[in-house]
Amino acid sequence: MLASAAPVHRAHTLAEALAQRAAHPHATLLAGGTDLMVFIELGSVAPTAIIDLWACRELRGITTDGRTIGALTTWTDLARHAAIPAALRECARTVGAPQIQNRGTVGGNIVNASPAGDSLPLWLALDAIFELASVRGTRHVPASEFWLGYRKTALATDELLTRVHLHPHGDDRLGYRKVGTRRAQAISKVVLGGRLRLRDGIVTDARVALGSVAATPIRARHVEAALVGHPIDLAAADAVTRDITPIDDIRSTAAYRNTVARNVIRAWLSEEAGR
Amino acid sequence: MIRFTVNDRDVAVSAPPMSRLLDVLREELRLTGSKEGCGEGECGACTVLIDGVAVTSCLVPVIQAEGCRLTTVEGLASDGRLHPVQEAFIRCGGAQCGICTPGFLVMAKELLDRSPHPTREEAREALSGNLCRCTGYQKIIDAVTEALVAPNGSADAR
Numbered sequence: 001m002l003a004s005a006a007p008v009h010r011a012h013t014l015a016e017a018l019a020q021r022a023a024h025p026h027a028t029l030l031a032g033g034t035d036l037m038v039f040i041e042l043g044s045v046a047p048t049a050i051i052d053l054w055a056c057r058e059l060r061g062i063t064t065d066g067r068t069i070g071a072l073t074t075w076t077d078l079a080r081h082a083a084i085p086a087a088l089r090e091c092a093r094t095v096g097a098p099q100i101q102n103r104g105t106v107g108g109n110i111v112n113a114s115p116a117g118d119s120l121p122l123w124l125a126l127d128a129i130f131e132l133a134s135v136r137g138t139r140h141v142p143a144s145e146f147w148l149g150y151r152k153t154a155l156a157t158d159e160l161l162t163r164v165h166l167h168p169h170g171d172d173r174l175g176y177r178k179v180g181t182r183r184a185q186a187i188s189k190v191v192l193g194g195r196l197r198l199r200d201g202i203v204t205d206a207r208v209a210l211g212s213v214a215a216t217p218i219r220a221r222h223v224e225a226a227l228v229g230h231p232i233d234l235a236a237a238d239a240v241t242r243d244i245t246p247i248d249d250i251r252s253t254a255a256y257r258n259t260v261a262r263n264v265i266r267a268w269l270s271e272e273a274g275r
Numbered sequence: 276m277i278r279f280t281v282n283d284r285d286v287a288v289s290a291p292p293m294s295r296l297l298d299v300l301r302e303e304l305r306l307t308g309s310k311e312g313c314g315e316g317e318c319g320a321c322t323v324l325i326d327g328v329a330v331t332s333c334l335v336p337v338i339q340a341e342g343c344r345l346t347t348v349e350g351l352a353s354d355g356r357l358h359p360v361q362e363a364f365i366r367c368g369g370a371q372c373g374i375c376t377p378g379f380l381v382m383a384k385e386l387l388d389r390s391p392h393p394t395r396e397e398a399r400e401a402l403s404g405n406l407c408r409c410t411g412y413q414k415i416i417d418a419v420t421e422a423l424v425a426p427n428g429s430a431d432a433r
Contacts, residue, residue: 097404
């Protein structure tokens with residue numbers, strides 16, 4: 001038991017949260033706590049102050065059309081919302097276990113910026129827009145410009161992620177795959193988020209995004225380029241080795257991740273080609 | 276002081292705000308039914324309900340329980356009668372060494388409140404964050420899927 005003695009600033013509204021963020025730029029942000037509490041217990045994070053956002057109800061929830069997701073929306077909320085794309089609901093059901101899905105938040109996953117963050121490739125595949133707010137105002141940053149390096153994001157020290165905005169994607173095919181040690185609880189070895197737009201059997205637009213294979217979640221742009229302009233071609237997956245820089249670590253090896261990244265892309269493309 | 280209710284009892288605790296809810300329950304409130312297994316949200320032994328929602332109490336700072344309604348395994352029985360899922364665990368042999376059992380019972384209660392007659396697959400998914408090293412899980416799934424079915428096979432009007 002290593003209860004942190006750091007002072008906790010508890011915000012109940014967004015306005016309070018932004019004021020506290022501006023006043024305490026070095027404070028650690030707390031949402032559902034499912035990552036932070038582990039880091040504190042392990043001693044890998046020792047906050048000097050904490051801003052607790054959990055009670056900001058206005059940042060939780062999903063609009064009826066499923067297009068805007070509050071940063072404090074939990075994975076359980078996401079998994080149960082009918083207007084959320086099926087691939088994203090499936091992703092929500094693979095984050096940790098049900099107890100973690102009940103507490104962990106969309107915003108926490110995005111801001112925590114782990115290269116293995118389960119949802120991150122899907123935000124890239126969806127061209128999601130992140131709304132960042134501070135006492136200075138609000139700005140919108142595309143997912144593709146948010147993760148700058150290992151656990152480094154575009155968030156300024158006085159900013160909070162408040163909402164995620166999704167575009168309507170019509171008949172686009174969305175895919176999600178997570179490869180881990182087991183289905184429940186596992187931290188991913190490779191995560192795939194993909195989106196294909198087809199016209200008359202030809203791919204006109206493609207997003208192929210991967211997690212756990214580089215310092216940040218990334219788009220596999222060589223694979224995307226190989227897909228566009230042709231019928232769905234499984235061989236496009238071979239280009240992935242030019243897009244990713246996996247490492248050997250506690251969960252897997254670089255060689256394994258290279259092979260599996262290619263194979264999960266092929267498996268997804270194969271399923272889409274068979275529809 | 277941080278105030279909340281546990282098993283319908285109002286409490287006020289003086290622990291530092293980032294204390295783990297699990298430690299406050301066990302050490303300050305002496306509700307030792309919730310167990311610490313892994314301490315990092317992987318095993319489910321410390322599962323409690325906050326406003327009816329299952330969480331691993333090792334990952335919840337006590338400040339976030341403020342104003343909430345908590346249920347621990349001690350709160351499942353009422354008026355001296357065990358909860359039907361506790362009866363079912365006894366009937367089906369769902370517990371062996373017992374350290375994971377409180378977490379399974381609380382998680383099962385959340386599931387049964389939401390879905391009184393779960394399929395085996397639903398029960399497996401709901402309990403996927405609870406680890407048991409003794410039973411092999413089959414008897415736990417037996418217990419949860421038949422908890423609200425009376426011994427004569429009819430649905431128990433709880």
